[in-house]
Amino acid sequence: MTDMISKKAMAEIEEGRGISRMFSDAVALTEKFGAENVYNFSIGNPSEEPPEEVKRAIIDELQTQKPMALHSYTGSYGYADVRKAVADHENRLFQTAFTADNVVMTVGAAGGLNLMFQVLMNPGDQVITFAPYFSEYKCYAMNVDAELVLCGTDENFQPRLAEFESKINEKTRIVLINSPNNPTGAVYSRDILKKIADIMERKEREYGLPIYLVSDEPYRYIAYDGVEVPYLPNIYKNAVVANSFSKSLSLPGERIGFLILPSSLDGYREIYGACNTMNRTLGFVNAPSLIQKAVGRCLDAEVDVKGYEKNRNALYEGLTRIGYQCMKPQGAFYLFVKTPIADDWEFYERAQKYRLILGPGSAFGGPGYVRISYCVEYDMIVKALPGFQKLWEEIRTEQGK
């Protein structure tokens, strides 16, 4: 029966098998023990509530605007007034000079990234990203028959520059950066990003072709300890930003995000024009309309990052006190923890005995680690830590340590 579905669907299902197993295990464990007795650290659904402004903005739009102004097709790029508000907001924060014509409202960042891949890459082209990485990037590349090339990172999950340079070739069309990073929580430093930009500029000259830097930054506003999250269009001429309100306003289900396409891009006019067609023909058509209007009014609103920070601290301190090794994340809401046994899938399995659902690092291009999503209730962290402790002791005893 397997030939009822396309080869691409089969390959992408295979690619996502790790993530799917994680989800189905979580469901099975929850059914068996009840949600309150399962410590599910496997999902990336924000746990902080959307700011109250969002609700007020939606209701106000509904009560004051004509329905046709809220629910009609918005044009492929999105509402001009919302795009202008987004451009102005970026300009205020990053001293840029964007207009509405540098913005495409998208069906989340995932919609924006797929749009960019479709517009910029031909079959056989390559996109480089840094592992560990959000595993669906591979599928986005497969959608356009392009190849995702992985570059390693160091012990702090910062890109390895020599390896990066060696992996760029004449087929490299996109370098995809995700900082703050899922799954590691690393924030790439300005120094590293400038060196990445230098290498790319050199390679552009060498091959006589633009290499676009696409910055997937849904976690931009979830960063801690005052760490800087550098704005890539200010560092590199051919940089595109893909952002979303999924995490910054806790609206992942609403599928609302945007692309920033600076006028400095080589081929800006063609690329922006292609977005008009491809956003439609890929089936997105336009970013959902009412929520476009709402987020356009809430660009300065924020979720409570302090809640995530409290979780981060409790989990980081709790785990390292037990003995686990882990980099203290500077952004996003994930800890990427070294597993005390080499096989992270085995560790994942054994953690279920303590009703802990984790994310095996292998499913994120980071074997030997597990991803722990701390976008959860604080109390769950407190209740889960003794399980982490027992698991640690059990393994250390086996290892004779």
Add this chain to the structure above:
Amino acid sequence: MTDMISKKAMAEIEEGRGISRMFSDAVALTEKFGAENVYNFSIGNPSEEPPEEVKRAIIDELQTQKPMALHSYTGSYGYADVRKAVADHENRLFQTAFTADNVVMTVGAAGGLNLMFQVLMNPGDQVITFAPYFSEYKCYAMNVDAELVLCGTDENFQPRLAEFESKINEKTRIVLINSPNNPTGAVYSRDILKKIADIMERKEREYGLPIYLVSDEPYRYIAYDGVEVPYLPNIYKNAVVANSFSKSLSLPGERIGFLILPSSLDGYREIYGACNTMNRTLGFVNAPSLIQKAVGRCLDAEVDVKGYEKNRNALYEGLTRIGYQCMKPQGAFYLFVKTPIADDWEFYERAQKYRLILGPGSAFGGPGYVRISYCVEYDMIVKALPGFQKLWEEIRTEQGK
């Protein structure tokens, strides 16, 4: 500079050039003469307001539900309760026995169609549709490197069966039906649809492979004179329904629709499973969440079809009285009118003298016709008819008639 964008993007832009020209001409004419003096019959944005229930449902959800229940990821398939409500609604109307597991909530019908194309077709496969047709189908096929094969229709825009049969071959994976039809307003009769199903069943046996019938039916509930719009899963085992609330509830900007995947489909389990992965990896992730909840509560609501009917009658009677030839449409909100000169692009150009923006039939696989969208204010029709009259007389005089 054209090699900055992908070959596919270039090809799809080329494919949509006709539609784009129509839009840009409308903008230019409007800027020149003012919106109130331009008769824009080129767009398919519903003109009847969404039913009041939609607004009430959105506000009620926001005021009574926890934000996390409204704005989190819904899972790829959509909310289980909404899918159940959609299944129940179809069951009531069509005496089917669907469950939530026969439903995928999608980013509009365009999102659903792209999902089906990606799941069911390999490069080189073929999808057959009947011309005239909604021209973006060609791009959806191009997205998966499949070929859109056109089959002709008769003078009432009903499919030509012998031609249809001759065009099916071992590469045919999908037959795509759009009834009520954009751009003709034709509704395919039960008799014709049964014959199409018979042919497809015969061909399935001949080739030993399923051929899926995909029914794109956003206009299902916009039909006149009591005409029957047959439900394809009741006629053919391998039928999939792609629907949306864009027209039935006048919510095209909200990007909300659904797929019905009957359990009778060959490979149902694989296909439904593939939707879970592909809806995510294509970048849709899930249908927008809040509006899912809202439409789930408004399945019995309706826009005022009488408004469209009044427009249809006024325009049909007005145009045929002048002398234009046109089939009286049975559904959707389009008239497909024979042009008194052979070249429909020339007719389109000349109509602009009377500030009429029409849709050249060539852009919809129907040369020698223009599409007139009557989802407009009734008054605009009344004011526009004298222009149609003058254009007719001008052309007839030239032709010496």
